[in-house]
Amino acid sequence: MRASQKDFENAMNQVKLLKKDPGNEAKLKLYTLYKQATEGPCNMPKPGVFDLINKAKWDAWNALGSLPKETASLSSSLESSSQVEPGTDRKSTGYETLMVTSEDSITKIMLNRPTKKNALNVEMYHEIIHALKAASKDDSAITVLTGNGDYYSSGNDLTNFTDIPPGGVEEKAKNGAILLREFVGCFIDFPKPLIAMVNGPAVGISVTLLGLFDAVYASDRATFHTPFSHLGQSPEGCSSYTFPKIMSPAKAIEMLVFGKKLTAGEACAQGLVTEVFPDSTFQKEVWTRLKAFAKLPPNAMRISKEIIRNREKEKLHAVNAEECSVLQGRWLSDECMNAVVNFLSRKSKL
Numbered sequence: 001m002r003a004s005q006k007d008f009e010n011a012m013n014q015v016k017l018l019k020k021d022p023g024n025e026a027k028l029k030l031y032t033l034y035k036q037a038t039e040g041p042c043n044m045p046k047p048g049v050f051d052l053i054n055k056a057k058w059d060a061w062n063a064l065g066s067l068p069k070e071t072a073s074l075s076s077s078l079e080s081s082s083q084v085e086p087g088t089d090r091k092s093t094g095y096e097t098l099m100v101t102s103e104d105s106i107t108k109i110m111l112n113r114p115t116k117k118n119a120l121n122v123e124m125y126h127e128i129i130h131a132l133k134a135a136s137k138d139d140s141a142i143t144v145l146t147g148n149g150d151y152y153s154s155g156n157d158l159t160n161f162t163d164i165p166p167g168g169v170e171e172k173a174k175n176g177a178i179l180l181r182e183f184v185g186c187f188i189d190f191p192k193p194l195i196a197m198v199n200g201p202a203v204g205i206s207v208t209l210l211g212l213f214d215a216v217y218a219s220d221r222a223t224f225h226t227p228f229s230h231l232g233q234s235p236e237g238c239s240s241y242t243f244p245k246i247m248s249p250a251k252a253i254e255m256l257v258f259g260k261k262l263t264a265g266e267a268c269a270q271g272l273v274t275e276v277f278p279d280s281t282f283q284k285e286v287w288t289r290l291k292a293f294a295k296l297p298p299n300a301m302r303i304s305k306e307i308i309r310n311r312e313k314e315k316l317h318a319v320n321a322e323e324c325s326v327l328q329g330r331w332l333s334d335e336c337m338n339a340v341v342n343f344l345s346r347k348s349k350l
């Protein structure tokens with residue numbers, strides 16, 4: 001397919017958005033292709049020998065000779081997209097904490113704060129809400145959530161508790177509960193098959209939400225940990241309802257109240273995980289499977305999910321509201337505040 005002038009301009013704009021500098025050589029190549037595509041063969045006077053930067057530009061542009069404008073435009077678009085981080089496409093532009101891509105009828109939402117173990121900060125909650133709403137309306141058949149780096153997610157970013165608004169901690173807790181309710185609500189209402197690819201350890205809310213997914217595939221490196229009592233907090237993500245149903249009330253208590261950490265194999269035996277894969281083949285095997293799922297008739301999948309979920313929707317929203325209200329109270333407790341202070345002052349880690 002021929003790249004249009006618009007595509008070309010988009011590609012040039014993407015270069016400005018790259019997180020990693022593509023390097024001078026690549027930038028010079030793009031510059032000259034851009035000049036060729038917009039102005040034709042080199043028309044600038046040859047700079048003096050000591051004007052090193054402009055000389056390099058002139059040399060590179062001049063070397064393109066009479067390359068047609070259209071060819072330069074096409075090459076430039078291709079050049080720049082190959083510099084973009086793998087798996088990134090135009091759809092991901094604008095997200096700070098996610099990489100969102102669509103390919104083969106699959107929308108992939110990748111948590112992208114690997115240096116913070118993909119902890120969910122306030123921005124990430126908002127961006128996931130946005131990405132899920134967009135995915136529910138796009139032309140993909142299924143949606144996948146996964147993590148970048150060695151963790152799936154370390155759960156709520158504990159520094160979320162540090163930014164206190166003028167209304168004090170009460171206002172902070174109230175706003176947190178409103179955001180959490182909307183966030184979890186998007187998972188309850190998501191209309192297409194939603195699949196978690198748990199690439200590594202999962203903590204807190206990233207675990208509880210799994211009960212709202214339609215399939216959960218895990219690497220054998222993944223672990224599942226909900227240390228709510230340790231943090232002076234209480235379950236969210238509808239887990240107080242979904243976990244006892246999935247794994248029996250006693251097993252749910254072990255996880256949600258006593259903070260027992262499960263291996264991927266244990267989580268699979270208890271029904272939280274659909275299937276476990278060796279880490280070495282995890283990506284390949286799961287993506288092969290997902291691509292096959294995505295070829296199934298999308299309307300049939302959507303309607304089948306709807307009939308399964310609809311029976312539970314009202315209950316799930318009620319549970320979500322109750323959990324958020326209880327948690328709002330927990331965030332104001334000494335138990336919770338001490339746990340957060342301990343983590344932030346590095347006195348405690350999971």
Ligand SMILES: CCCCC/C=C/CC(=O)SCCNC(=O)CCNC(=O)[C@H](O)C(C)(C)COP(=O)(O)OP(=O)(O)OC[C@H]1O[C@@H](n2cnc3c(N)ncnc32)[C@H](O)[C@@H]1OP(=O)(O)O
Pocket residue numbers: 115116117119120125154155156157158159160176177179180203204205206227228231233236343348349350
């Ligand atoms: C709108 C609000 C909704 C709220 C919903 C509530 C949800 C409840 C939960 O999710 S409870 C779970 C909360 N999560 C945790 O308690 C995990 C805390 N993190 C850890 O214990 C450890 O970081 C670890 C075990 C996940 C990983 O340990 P490791 O030694 O491998 O790595 P580091 O600790 O050095 O981590 C690397 C940097 O990442 C920062 N980080 C990791 N997780 C979090 C987090 N959850 N919150 C804040 N920051 C986190 C860590 O501080 C390091 O940062 P640094 O390099 O700047 O020091």
